Amino acid sequence: MTFLKSAARKLAIFSVAMIMVVGTFFMNASEASAAEITIVMGGTKGLVFEPAIATIKPGDTVTWNVGALPPHNVQFSKTPGDAALAASLSHKGLEGKGKSFSVTFPADAPAGNYDYFCMPHRGAGMVGKIVVEG
Template sequence: MSTPAHDPRRRRLLGAGGGLLLAAALPWPAAGGEAIEIGMAGTSTGSAVWFRPRGLRIRPGQAVRWVNHDAGNVHTATAYHPANGKPLRLPQDAKPWDSGYLLPGQSFTWVFDVPGVYDYFCLPHEHAGMVGRIVVEGAPAGRPYAGTDAQLPPVAVAGFPEVEAVLSQGRVD
């Protein structure tokens, strides 16, 4: 039996499907083992460099893959951690990472298991403000590392998106 277009049951079903489409469009990363990409790039003259997005919200167990899309520069994705010669700006139980120098087209992947705020930087470009922040679901809002801000270049501190913006938007370019 065919259902007429004006049937209220059909409208409810279509409305529910639209809700599913809306939920799929929310700024959550891919599920499962798929890594979310963060691009590393800069201007053709090298006058500016960046991570895109520079703020990203993910779920525990999610992988992030940094990819160097910059044809003229090497970059790193390096955790703010004493093991990397920097103040701790990761959750206490989280392990630090350092991608090493990535040539154009190379990538590095890391899985984030501990909820919290993770700040990272590009080793050769920290003083140019090339920093990023990953917020793993379950992190508190606020400024968790304000006590270490004075130990970083001011341009790096200014480059971190607010935790609240990352939590609410899912990604901050």
């Protein structure tokens, strides 16, 4: 009987472990779908994007929130794609406090570095980079 109880306990522990392992597969599957990341324009360190460098995958959405020292915007200056892609990702309007805007990177966005800056504050060093993974 003791042997059977021990075997049943081992089976129960094994079952719980398997459920956790299978659950991890589902978590990884959801991570593979499109993600959303947020960048603050003008944060605690002044005229900077926080984070200044963000890594995404094609199909992900980036939202920029206006923080301190507005107005701000996002102009892509150098991308692995063509000028039309840079223009389509850019937000030309100037946004004030409490505003935000989002851009979804195309599913076929080429991998590489997407450099951008804030037009009014480029000279102050307000630049950022989106790294699109392949």
